[in-house]
Amino acid sequence: MNCFIFITLLCIPPVFTPEQRTLIQSMANPTFELDTTNAYEQNEQAAKLGQQIFFDPQFSSNGEVSCATCHKPELYFTDGVAVSTGISAVTRNAPTVLNAAHQRWFFWDGRTDTLWGQPIQTFEHPAEMGGDRKDIATTMTSDPVYATLWEEVFGNTKNVPVSVTAANVAKCLAAYQTKLVALDSPFDRFALGDKNAMSESAQRGLQFFIGEGGCLRCHFGPWFTDGAFHTVGVGPLDGGALRDAGRFDAIAILQTAKFTAGSEESDDKLGTRAVISKHIARRREDWGAFRTPSLRNVAKTPPYMHAGQLASLEDVVEHYSTLENFVTADHHRETILVPLELDAQGKADLIAFLESLTGTLPPSHLLAPPK
Numbered sequence: 001m002n003c004f005i006f007i008t009l010l011c012i013p014p015v016f017t018p019e020q021r022t023l024i025q026s027m028a029n030p031t032f033e034l035d036t037t038n039a040y041e042q043n044e045q046a047a048k049l050g051q052q053i054f055f056d057p058q059f060s061s062n063g064e065v066s067c068a069t070c071h072k073p074e075l076y077f078t079d080g081v082a083v084s085t086g087i088s089a090v091t092r093n094a095p096t097v098l099n100a101a102h103q104r105w106f107f108w109d110g111r112t113d114t115l116w117g118q119p120i121q122t123f124e125h126p127a128e129m130g131g132d133r134k135d136i137a138t139t140m141t142s143d144p145v146y147a148t149l150w151e152e153v154f155g156n157t158k159n160v161p162v163s164v165t166a167a168n169v170a171k172c173l174a175a176y177q178t179k180l181v182a183l184d185s186p187f188d189r190f191a192l193g194d195k196n197a198m199s200e201s202a203q204r205g206l207q208f209f210i211g212e213g214g215c216l217r218c219h220f221g222p223w224f225t226d227g228a229f230h231t232v233g234v235g236p237l238d239g240g241a242l243r244d245a246g247r248f249d250a251i252a253i254l255q256t257a258k259f260t261a262g263s264e265e266s267d268d269k270l271g272t273r274a275v276i277s278k279h280i281a282r283r284r285e286d287w288g289a290f291r292t293p294s295l296r297n298v299a300k301t302p303p304y305m306h307a308g309q310l311a312s313l314e315d316v317v318e319h320y321s322t323l324e325n326f327v328t329a330d331h332h333r334e335t336i337l338v339p340l341e342l343d344a345q346g347k348a349d350l351i352a353f354l355e356s357l358t359g360t361l362p363p364s365h366l367l368a369p370p371k
């Protein structure tokens with residue numbers, strides 16, 4: 001390719017059509033919906049309690065693991081490794097909890113349907129924290145650090161069932177995490193009219209993302225996700241066959257799980273979330289499917305995919321570009337994906353765009369135990 005064509009094709013900012021501009025604008029500065037299943041979601045004192053618990057290792061069986069062990073504020077609330085280790089190693093990658101409150105389903109397989117449905121599973125998971133809801137409940141009402149604040153928020157709960165106290169602990173953690181927002185990225189500023197907020201390369205990447213790249217089929221809207229479950233063909237770390245059933249097993253778990261939108265402890269037992277969870281049925285194509293992750297702050301949260309199989313954004317883009325080593329459960333292949341065959345410039349542009357989705361961390365008083 002001669003230099004003139006090179007310059008005209010690649011080195012000028014892309015021109016967005018009016019339709020594309022409207023689309024891009026609609027992807028900026030998202031808002032959160034209230035979680036009606038958690039009456040304490042917006043309660044400041046509950047959030048403070050949640051923040052204290054988040055950084056406190058005393059609820060783990062060895063007294064060393066807290067939520068922040070795997071969700072480190074300085075790593076955008078991830079742990080930087082392929083699969084996490086708490087008490088022992090787990091099999092999945094720790095997603096960020098920044099912006100987590102926007103989600104419809106939680107965990108890579110969506111096995112809980114509310115943000116407060118997550119913590120008790122994690123506290124009691126033998127490999128994660130190996131704790132026990134009874135100990136946590138006892139601490140809340142007897143420990144001097146917690147008891148006063150606890151009573152201010154929940155009143156005297158000495159005689160309420162352990163499950164209610166445990167659910168309230170989980171709701172406090174959700175209230176804290178709901179404050180962990182990282183938006184206002186260069187992309188948002190560009191979308192709202194600041195032409196200089198994104199480099200030309202990132203703008204070309206954006207054009208590819210919303211156009212030819214087909215990324216928008218799954219990563220759409222202001223959270224860059226359809227909230228649904230798909231297979232993109234990245235196999236296990238050890239190169240073997242797929243073993244993690246993902247969404248398929250999760251639907252079975254969801255139907256018997258405690259602390260769901262429809263459970264006794266929910267503050268909106270008959271709401272839409274609860275009704276959907278109750279009636280959801282598993283389908284063959286759910287086997288090996290994982291949730292489309294949001295791409296906000298993605299450049300800050302390597303490694304990637306549900307088991308951290310891909311080390312860098314370069315590796316992710318390479319995967320979508322070639323679909324080499326595509327692994328699939330034999331009865332199902334996502335038909336949407338085709339190899340994109342990107343050249344070096346195309347890859348660099350797409351990565352520059354993904355980097356433009358990095359927002360600012362929440363204020364520093366939320367990044368450590370409360371004072």
Ligand code: HEC
Binds near residue numbers: 097
């Ligand atoms: C041992 C490391 C570890 C610890 C400790 C840990 N997490 Fe996680 N967290 C993970 C992993 C791994 C996942 C994904 C698991 C999966 O999808 O199956 C996860 C998922 C989550 C999610 C779901 C996010 C999403 O996008 O769906 C939230 C929220 C969360 N953790 C919050 C917490 C809180 C609160 C605590 C403390 C009670 C905690 N975590 C403790 C590793 C950990």
Ligand code: HEC
Binds near residue numbers: 215230334
């Ligand atoms: C068929 C739906 C679908 C399409 C199309 C798609 N993705 Fe994904 N994407 C997913 C799912 C599902 C995952 C998680 C897969 C897993 O963990 O196994 C994912 C993961 C990712 C990740 C890793 C995020 C993380 O936190 O680990 C990035 C980056 C990404 N996709 C970017 C893109 C780009 C760029 C395109 C367009 C070239 C694209 N995706 C097209 C569904 C899709």
